[in-house]
Amino acid sequence: MEFSIVITEDGSPTLHHPVFEQNYHSINGAASESQHIFIQNGLDYWLHNNKDKTSIDIFEMGFGSGLNAMLTAKRAEDLKVNIIYTTYESFPISIDTAIEISTYFENSEILINLHQCPWGQAIKINNYFTIIKKEKKMECIDAINKFDLIYYDAFSPISQPELWTTEIFQKLFKATKNQGLLTTYCAKGSVKRSLKEAGWQITALKGPKGKREMTIAEKH
Numbered sequence: 001m002e003f004s005i006v007i008t009e010d011g012s013p014t015l016h017h018p019v020f021e022q023n024y025h026s027i028n029g030a031a032s033e034s035q036h037i038f039i040q041n042g043l044d045y046w047l048h049n050n051k052d053k054t055s056i057d058i059f060e061m062g063f064g065s066g067l068n069a070m071l072t073a074k075r076a077e078d079l080k081v082n083i084i085y086t087t088y089e090s091f092p093i094s095i096d097t098a099i100e101i102s103t104y105f106e107n108s109e110i111l112i113n114l115h116q117c118p119w120g121q122a123i124k125i126n127n128y129f130t131i132i133k134k135e136k137k138m139e140c141i142d143a144i145n146k147f148d149l150i151y152y153d154a155f156s157p158i159s160q161p162e163l164w165t166t167e168i169f170q171k172l173f174k175a176t177k178n179q180g181l182l183t184t185y186c187a188k189g190s191v192k193r194s195l196k197e198a199g200w201q202i203t204a205l206k207g208p209k210g211k212r213e214m215t216i217a218e219k220h
């Protein structure tokens, strides 16, 4: 499969998926979007509400370019917080594409390590960040009370409606610990209704550049 690289407004790269015909991140800034949705309103938000915790289990839907994972690995080191990061991906990109993307980032060696490390094993990327990549469909998730934080980064409900249903959000609800959090760029009404039906308590937050809103969902 041929993934093309697209340079976004903040200078960071994203990918274009040839089958789904979707970009992996916003054209208004890939790194700034990830930073806003997953780091600031995901990891930092959860840590703020769980000040006594020094370790966190994260599940990411869609490893993709590795951008979310790279920013999280960096944040783990900065904050000295232990992170176990489990990510599912059903269409992994090639190492060559990953190397090409990495040239646009200062932390290029982290991104390359994240892509080069084997699938299905727990691999330590730095002193605080361990990744477990699984070449699996996210629909297969069957964990129970395992994760503190979910990065829900599927392609849009228009291109993958099957990944934004009440049933999927129920699986993620089960997989999440009490006081856990799910964060997503999506603010669509039908998605918020599905999240609520699955038991999540939702809040609309200001979106990243070019997007009015985003959504966080909490398990209480």
Ligand SMILES: C[S@@+](CC[C@H](N)C(=O)[O-])C[C@H]1O[C@@H](n2cnc3c(N)ncnc32)[C@H](O)[C@@H]1O
Pocket (backbone or CB within 6 Å): 023, 024, 025, 061, 062, 063, 064, 065, 066, 067, 068, 069, 088, 089, 090, 091, 092, 136, 137, 138, 139, 153, 154, 155, 160
């Ligand atoms: C919006 S992109 C994720 C971007 C990624 N988080 C990053 O930082 O680059 C969505 C990802 O989900 C993957 N994907 C699509 N369907 C999937 C499925 N059923 N299970 C797991 N991954 C899937 C795509 O291949 C793509 O990598």
